Amino acid sequence: MPAAARPFAVLAVLATLALLAGCADGPADDPTAATGSPSAGPTDDAAAGGGIRQADNDLQLTVDPGDGAPPEEWTLTCVGFVEGSHPEAEAACEHLRAMDEPFEPLPEDVVCTEQYGGPQTAHVTGRWGGEPVDLQLSRTNGCRISQWDSLGPLLPIPVG
Structure with missing residues (x-):
């Protein structure tokens, strides 16, 4: 191939790749297209599993009671229906829906009282x-x- 034709060949390959990549994200591949409700359907997010599709209002919890017992792991989904292994799934979904920003982290400069509430820890992930x-x-x-x-x-x- 002559050197003058190489840039055009590269551009043609790039245009073809861009066209193919755009085809994969059409409405037929969007599970929220039928409902029109993005909050009820799955979304792509690297934090939600490296590109794995995950529904909004879908959480995973790990709760360590801090007493030497193994941590408990629960799931909770609140998307028009409630499901998951959380022991109080209905109440938890209702409570979280009533909050403006339930998972907002504490501000960096917050001043807190020096009191100890126990060794319990929890980790909440999802969307x-x-x-x-x-x-x-x-x-x-x-x-x-x-x-x-x-x-x-x-x-x-x-308790206690």
């Missing part, structure tokens, strides 16, 4: 309200205790 969720929780100071308690039936309130 909520169209946004990725990756929140570490504990009960190590007043702010973190309040954050934990604000999530209501999503997380167990320690």
